Amino acid sequence: MEHYNMNLTLKVWKQKNADTSGKFESYKVSNISSEMSFLEMFDVLNEQLVREGKEPVAFDHDCREGICGMCSMYINGRPHGPWQGTTTCQLHMRAFRDGDTIVVEPWRAKAFPVVKDLIVDRGAFDRIIQAGGYISVNTGNAQDGNNIPIPKDDADKSFAAAACIGCGACVAACKNSSALLFLSAKVSHLALLPQGDTERKQRALDMVAQMDKEGFGSCTNTGACEAVCPKEIEITNIARLNREYLSAGLATDSKSH
Amino acid sequence: MALSGIFLILFLLIHAGLNACIWANDGGVMFNKAAHFMGANVVPRVLEIGLFVFFLIHIIQGLVLEIQNRSKRGIGYAVKMGNRGSAWNSRAMGILGALVLIFLAVHLSDFWYPSRFGGLTNMYIDTATNQIVPAGTAGGKEYHDLYAEMQHQFTSYPWIIVLYEIGVIALFWHLVHGFQSSFRTLGLTNHKYISLIKNTGIVYSVIICLAFMLMPLSFYFGWIR
Incomplete structure (x- = not known):
């Protein structure tokens, strides 16, 4: 598959902790490789935020090889994003196109209270x-x-x-x-x-x-x-x-x- | 939900079967006799009480379930999953059920109430020849003319027909999911049976609902008299 780079707009849920209400925050990321995983794209975003002196987005991850069950992003209206039988960490950016807006939310359930941003308990x-x-x-x-x-x-x-x-x-x-x-x-x-x-x-x-x-x-x-x-x-x-x-x-x- | 649902599924089968007697097109002889049997015999009368109990259980349990389940999410999603993982009717069982309930209230007051508590005209069927005879004829047996009531309702008020068609369409989508869902809830499915149960449910829903939808139309367009 052909490699390409893309610029994206991310709408990410930001929430300080379980007791406060959250809201969506918009971010722009550029030069994202189609061969990156979705979490690597978030790493790029967070490094960018750290450089700018802003607070990075909190998200769960561990093995990054699809077997631990830690990553838990609700991407564009579907848990773990658009690919069938795939965890968020195994979702790759070739699922998206240049100029896309991606909406990322935490799991929504009262039994899974939000710890911070995209992390739920x-x-x-x-x-x-x-x-x-x-x-x-x-x-x-x-x-x-x-x-x-x-x-x-x-x-x-x-x-x-x-x-x-x-x-x-x-x-x-x-x-x-x-x-x-x-x-x-x-x-x-x-x-x-x-x-x-x-x-x-x-x-x-x-x-x-x-x-x-x-x-x-x-x-x-x-x-x-x-x-x-x-x-x-x-x-x-x-x-x-x-x-x-x-x-x-x-x-x-x-x-x- | 599942047990009461299966009972109601069986009831619909009997209901549709009996009502299909209208298509004998004999002025209601067969249908009125069948309706008379259901009203006079003790077994259907006992089952009728059971039917009301199961209806109530199904409605109350459904309401409680819907309210409880709706309370579990908290903040909703900005982007909905929609039909990407489930069929719309499987998610709309509560609303479809409510539509059926509204229809049911009208339906009971149209036919069930007058047939149990008076308000129907009478007709007479000769016990020997099975023909409709005038009142007072020797050998004529008196029956409630539920058939005439159907004819009256479905030829006089077009809005009743519209309401019935909407009610039955809602019932159809409710059944398509409800049939297989009840078997799943009771744990009666596995790889071997799931497609059998799904397909039986679809065939059942189509036949039952098509029959019910054709009944008012048959009267309205004068296919039966």
């Missing part, structure tokens, strides 16, 4: 995981892998669900700010394997209870989450979670809920 996801997104039974020492037969199809589905990086794009895209795609991926990847199977009922109940406590909305199956997920987690996981949750609610005799 996704601690709610951590607390959902803490509520049951793990295996607590003793699995013993490492044994021969073939001791526990797992059908290939189950292993594949579990792996596909485990690809969820917890970035929160599903919540950002959902009109109800529902976290069900995230939650269903986390429940599915454990429930599909024998080690996770034993606690599947309690896990589904505990994690859903925590999700409701965190103030996420409910799922109305619009499919927006699946469309924007950078890891292309499938919405059929939500049906699996619902199945798990309903049967767990009927079957469990625990009184903690």
